[in-house]
Amino acid sequence: MVKSANIEAAYRLAQERYESLGVDVDKVIERLQKVAISLHCWQGDDVAGFEDNGSELGSGLAVTGNYPGRARTADELRQDLQTAYSLIPGNHRLNLHACYGEFHGQVDRDEIGVAHFEGWIQWAKGQGISLDFNPTFFAHEKASDGFTLSHQDAGVRKFWIDHGIACRHIAAEMGKTQGNPCINNFWVPDGYKDTPADRKSPRERLAASLDQIFAEPVNQDHTLDAVECKLFGIGSESYVVGSHEFYLGYAISRQKLLCLDAGHFHPTEVISDKISSVLMYVPEVLLHVSRGVRWDSDHVVTFSDELQAIAHEIVRGKHLDRVHIGLDFFDASINRIAAWAIGTRNVVKALLMAMLEPTDSLQQFERDGDYTSRLAMMEELKSMPFAAVWDYYCQTTGVPVGAEWLDKVRQYESSTLSSRTSQTASA
Incomplete structure (x- = not known):
């Protein structure tokens, strides 16, 4: 299990990286929740x-x-x-x-x-x-x-x-x-x-x-x-x-x-x-x-x-x-x-x-005819630390982080699903 403090520390570093591109990560999370x-x-x-x-x-x-x-x-x-x-x-x-x-x-x-x-x-x-x-x-x-x-x-x-x-x-x-x-x-x-x-x-x-x-x-x-x-x-x-x-x-x-x-x-x-x-x-x-x-x-x-x-x-x-x-x-x-x-x-x-993409910047490159910068930025974004933001989002919404959710599924399978048969249950 990943420690909560480590998830938050990784998020803060990711937040800095994205904010350097003009992306407000807290607002992104607020938007995603809707x-x-x-x-x-x-x-x-x-x-x-x-x-x-x-x-x-x-x-x-x-x-x-x-x-x-x-x-x-x-x-x-x-x-x-x-x-x-x-x-x-x-x-x-x-x-x-x-x-x-x-x-x-x-x-x-x-x-x-x-x-x-x-x-x-x-x-x-x-x-x-x-x-x-x-x-x-x-x-x-x-x-x-x-x-x-x-x-x-x-x-x-x-x-x-x-x-x-x-x-x-x-x-x-x-x-x-x-x-x-x-x-x-x-x-x-x-x-x-x-x-x-x-x-x-x-x-x-x-x-x-x-x-x-x-x-x-x-x-x-x-x-x-x-x-x-x-x-x-x-x-x-x-x-x-x-x-x-x-x-x-x-x-x-x-x-x-x-x-x-x-x-x-x-x-x-x-x-x-x-x-x-x-x-x-x-x-x-x-x-x-x-x-x-x-x-x-x-x-x-x-x-x-x-x-x-x-x-x-x-x-x-x-x-x-x-x-x-x-x-x-x-x-x-x-x-x-x-x-x-x-x-x-x-x-x-x-x-x-x-x-998490700086869409306005990418579209401005396009309007300016600067397709080199558009492509370069799109490729750089692929290695940005969005996974750290994802882990933080899961943690703050109270759901398992990373593959921890699979442990919950296995527990439910053992406690509940395993008792079911292929036959139709009575109403």
Whole structure:
């Protein structure tokens, strides 16, 4: 364990270094504390949810691994989340999927309501956590052929439209209770495995279905609608109805939030370059920070070049008030609480690094045409002692410093996770 005095001494030295560049480190930490990352509930139970419909995951989604200790009930998931939050500096949010309601029996997707999420709303209120939400357009018999809101069958479309409308009501109640907007994100997996003969009609149906869902005005102080694009998925390799171009146009024309998922584009394409362009035309952006490996494989977020680029783009563009940051990965091959901690700590760490940059100086070099100084300074910043600031930030917010958080995870695994079986727990 690193001594507290040593952490503070290292911080003071780092503070001097950064202040020599014109960066007020104390103000950076104060600013960072206000950023809330939305942790995704589905990492804790491998996207299983708490429904009683017998459906397989499907729709291009797959979770690999069988690490012991998966949450089987809402109470277990909340307990795991509380442990994860205790390892992450800052006050963060929770992103819930509609299939995580407490249904106490079979309730179909078009019948869900606020009552099924009252337990989550009250728990979040008690924890001081704000909620975000997502309709669940997968793992259901009416999604088994790969189509939902763009389905040729009007009855199937109606079912999913009603589900979307119900989810907006739930999200609005969450936002009203917590006193800030609940981001309600629509990801629709519709698409074809092989080359379609008609790309146009499904997109027309999808747009019409979304228009019906969004027809009722909602208080934007309570909930904000987001739509999420994707290049391809398992079972929709050749054609996804809700492509980037489709949803970019939809979001601009309807003034919705556009959700950019780091794994939803070509493996050589990045979302960091898209943020400033998209924000010219849409009110706000939702990010699903993930890590694709060769495909949209939703690996745990690491401290990668692209993660740092995303953070720098948000900070350099002064976009923090218009960008909502959420996570989207699910790995069942490692401890699930550790996955949350690793991914979220890395996102916060990347934001800290970006905030410690003398952005005004770099941009002035650029305006002056002094690209030599711009490049030189960017490279020098890579070896600045930001890790000392990170350790100090963790210590002052009461979370483990360095790899000490892993000891907490191991203790929790021994005391709690090891007693769980792969069987569904009784309610």
